[in-house]
Amino acid sequence: MKYRKLGNTGMSVSSLSFGASSLGSVYREVSESEGINTVRTAVEHGINYIDVSPYYGLTKAETVLGKAIQELNRDDIILSSKAGRYGSEEFDFSYGRIIKSVEESLQRLHTDYLDILFLHDIEFGNYTQILEESIPALQDLKKEGKIRFYGVSALPLPTFTKILDDVSLDVILSYCHYSLNDTSLLDLVPMLKKKGVGLVNASPLSMGLLHDGPIAEWHPADKEIIKVCKETAVYCKEQGVDLAKLAIQFSTSNNNISTTLVSTASVKNIIKNINWLKEPINLKLLEEVRNRLSPIHNRTWPSGNKEYHQFISKIGGE
Secondary structure: OOEEEOOOOOOEEEOEEEEHHHHHOOOOOOOHHHHHHHHHHHHHOOOOEEEOOOOOOOOHHHHHHHHHHHOOOHHHOEEEEEEOEEEOOEEOOOHHHHHHHHHHHHHHHOOOOEEEEEEOOHHHOOHHHHHHHHHHHHHHHHHHOOEEEEEEEEOOOHHHHHHHHHOOOOEEEEEOOOEOOEOHHHHHHHHHHHHOOEEEEEOOOOOOOOOOOOOOOOOOOOHHHHHHHHHHHHHHHHOOOOHHHHHHHHHHOOOOOOEEEEEOOOHHHHHHHHHHHHOOOOHHHHHHHHHHHHHHOOOOOOOOOHHHHHHHHHHOOO
16 A cells, blocks of 8 residues: 655555444435444555545444444544535535534544535535535534644535635545546646645545446436546456456556545445556556546536526636
């Protein structure tokens, strides 16, 4: 396992990290014992960063992760959670709710501090409220020692460009923008380096687009993106390779990306993902796959409320 510095936090994170959303039975029903065993296996094999949220499984993911943490050495784990999103349509970025949310997360996780706290999917919040209430809440939590560092998560990249012009952050979490089909996150790297902001990349499989299994009906990508990704997965399978392997190898190999979150609640899958990092990338296949994905390269999908879409259009959008 390789470890890379996370901005100016002083922390070094494993190039592959553990996204705990799967512990909340988000993708399939997962028992507590299976979830706990997967977390233990991930840590034993060198993963030192775990990310979760009260939104995942409506607090189940945090609850299961908390039980797993009790069986591990807390000091060996870099732990992040989130605040602000609590359901598919439930958001609250008010000062009081952020403070309360962290207290609840700490109890579920059986810890007295979080290494990182992210505001979750801020494109669904009121930007003024985020600046005037949410960020001050994070600053106060950091002063109290309940969180060590803080940042924001979002899908549209202009979100980060805007907020980093307005406030100082320690870390950001971006997803679906550094993968085989979308590398637009690299455009943000110079700004992050200049400001010393840590970068967490999530969803190297683009929320399930880049593997040889079925793509979920709820996936927000347009029909052409889904079609091209499916066809590419079939091509890889014909070559005897799972597209997911190439996707994870690609996303974790760039030294400008500190860490990439992968979510699974399967001991077998987490070991497989970790072992993939030890194997050399098939460069010939990588070139062919990227060529096949080129018609949809950097194409994304909308995310956020109406106020946010108007805001994005004013600053250029993606």
